[in-house]
Amino acid sequence: MSDRVETPVAAGDYAIARVAGGLVYTAGMTPRVDGTLTLTGRVGESVTEEQARAQAGIAAERAVAAAESVVGGSERLLDALSLTVYIAADASFTRLSQVADGASEVIAARFVSAPLPVRAAVGVASLPGGATVEVQLVARLADR
Numbered sequence: 001m002s003d004r005v006e007t008p009v010a011a012g013d014y015a016i017a018r019v020a021g022g023l024v025y026t027a028g029m030t031p032r033v034d035g036t037l038t039l040t041g042r043v044g045e046s047v048t049e050e051q052a053r054a055q056a057g058i059a060a061e062r063a064v065a066a067a068e069s070v071v072g073g074s075e076r077l078l079d080a081l082s083l084t085v086y087i088a089a090d091a092s093f094t095r096l097s098q099v100a101d102g103a104s105e106v107i108a109a110r111f112v113s114a115p116l117p118v119r120a121a122v123g124v125a126s127l128p129g130g131a132t133v134e135v136q137l138v139a140r141l142a143d144r
Helices: 049-071 096-110
Strands: 017-020 023-026 077-088 118-124 133-141
Touching: 017 049, 023 049, 049 077, 049 096, 049 133, 077 096, 096 118, 096 133
Parallel strands: 077 118
Antiparallel strands: 017 023, 023 133, 077 133
């Protein structure tokens, strides 16, 4: 995964990921390429459900890359335990789970033999920089 996604850089005073108790916790990751948001706006206004779903996938790839960067590579991650997908959406947009499926699809492809993680899809008024989605991941480390 991290072969095609650059290691994320914190946009403020925080760590992109931390390890504790055999788990890796990532900061919220927005969909960026070369440090630039790939799309801005709210679902149900200027952004379609399909666009937001794709953005969730990009953000999930970045969350995995962040986790990999603090543990020394992809082979150290056993599976994903939890995903939180924040979606900037118009109050009338209710298909949040379908947007979050874009993140789940990336995780399922990355951790093929593992069960899917638990997940929350949360509608919000705005996200950093006007991002459409933000994904936070908790992953489990493999035993050495």
